[in-house]
Amino acid sequence: MQRIKADFIKLADSMGGKLFGVCRIDELRGNFHAEIREISKSLNTGISIGIPLSISVMQTLTDHPNVLYKAHYRQTNHALNDIAFQISHRIYDLGYNAIPVPASQMLSWKPMRAHLSHREIAYKAGLGWRGRNNLLVNSIYGSQVRLVTVLTDLLLPADQPTDEDCDECYACLDACPVGAIGDNIEDFNLGACYKQVSEFAKPERIGSYICGLCLQACCGKR
Numbered sequence: 001m002q003r004i005k006a007d008f009i010k011l012a013d014s015m016g017g018k019l020f021g022v023c024r025i026d027e028l029r030g031n032f033h034a035e036i037r038e039i040s041k042s043l044n045t046g047i048s049i050g051i052p053l054s055i056s057v058m059q060t061l062t063d064h065p066n067v068l069y070k071a072h073y074r075q076t077n078h079a080l081n082d083i084a085f086q087i088s089h090r091i092y093d094l095g096y097n098a099i100p101v102p103a104s105q106m107l108s109w110k111p112m113r114a115h116l117s118h119r120e121i122a123y124k125a126g127l128g129w130r131g132r133n134n135l136l137v138n139s140i141y142g143s144q145v146r147l148v149t150v151l152t153d154l155l156l157p158a159d160q161p162t163d164e165d166c167d168e169c170y171a172c173l174d175a176c177p178v179g180a181i182g183d184n185i186e187d188f189n190l191g192a193c194y195k196q197v198s199e200f201a202k203p204e205r206i207g208s209y210i211c212g213l214c215l216q217a218c219c220g221k222r
Contacts, residue, residue: 004094005156008087012049015083019050019138019145021125021159028124033115036099040151043097045158047150048122049083051076052141058216063177065200065210073146073210077103080148087150096154103148106209112194118147126159133172133181133214134188139164142220143172175217 009020025046032040057072084100091098101115119136122128127147131137138145139162173181180192197209 001154001156004154008047008090008156011086011090012083015086016051016079017049017083018052019048019122019127019141019147021048021122021127022046022156023048023121023124023126023158025121025151028116028120031117031120033113036101036115036151039099043099043151043153045152045154045156046121046125047087047152047156048118048125048127048147049080049087049150050122050127050136050138050141050145050147051080051083052222053144053146053215055144055219055222058144058212058219061212061216063213065206065208065212067205069212070206070208070210073104073208073212076146077148080146084148084150088152091150091152091154094154096152098150098152098154101149101151103146112190116149118149121149122147124161126161129162129165130185131166131172131218132170132183132185132188133176133218134185134190134193135215135218137166137218138220140220140222142218142222143215144219169218171217172214175213177213181214 012020023046080103088098088100122136128136128138135143178192178196180189197211201209
């Protein structure tokens with residue numbers, strides 16, 4: 001299984017997936033959407049893959065999302081879905097089952113629901129920690145990373161969550177235009193964040209619930 005995992009890591013990396021981790025999903029299944037909750041009972045493993053966003057694209061943001069960032073956001077999500085698709089088919093070829101869960105696929109906005117939390121899968125798979133901005137923070141890329149998940153019954157070796165945290169970094173607090181981010185993770189105001197991205201989505205050329213400002217401030221070590 002370690003060799004198979006290494007092959008998957010190599011495949012993901014060749015397609016831009018620089019982050020790759022594995023976790024067990026038993027403790028997370030209760031929060032899965034009804035569309036996948038039942039079928040996930042026959043699965044035990046979550047594979048998390050991350051693609052870093054372009055530093056140069058992030059640097060074009062000022063006080064609002066722009067068309068370049070919107071396109072890059074979508075391109076990255078498409079690339080993640082391609083990786084998840086390819087890994088799922090490798091798993092099928094090995095005689096196991098897999099569900100490639102789409103990147104950034106919202107099933108409803110009020111309340112905000114997706115099939116699962118890619119962030120929580122990534123956290124448990126050791127790819128980073130939950131930051132003050134309510135996003136995954138990776139030690140190298142910060143929050144400038146997009147995520148996708150594959151659920152499977154292929155029992156790959158699991159990784160361990162990191163014990164790192166944001167420590168004394170508060171850069172995202174100053175970056176948020178509506179003060180939705182607080183000193184502690186529990187202080188994050190999801191309602192204020194949603195209201196702001198709703199405003200950002202109104203211009204016809206944007207039309208998407210995106211922001212990117214706290215991501216720009218959270219750049220990691222790169």
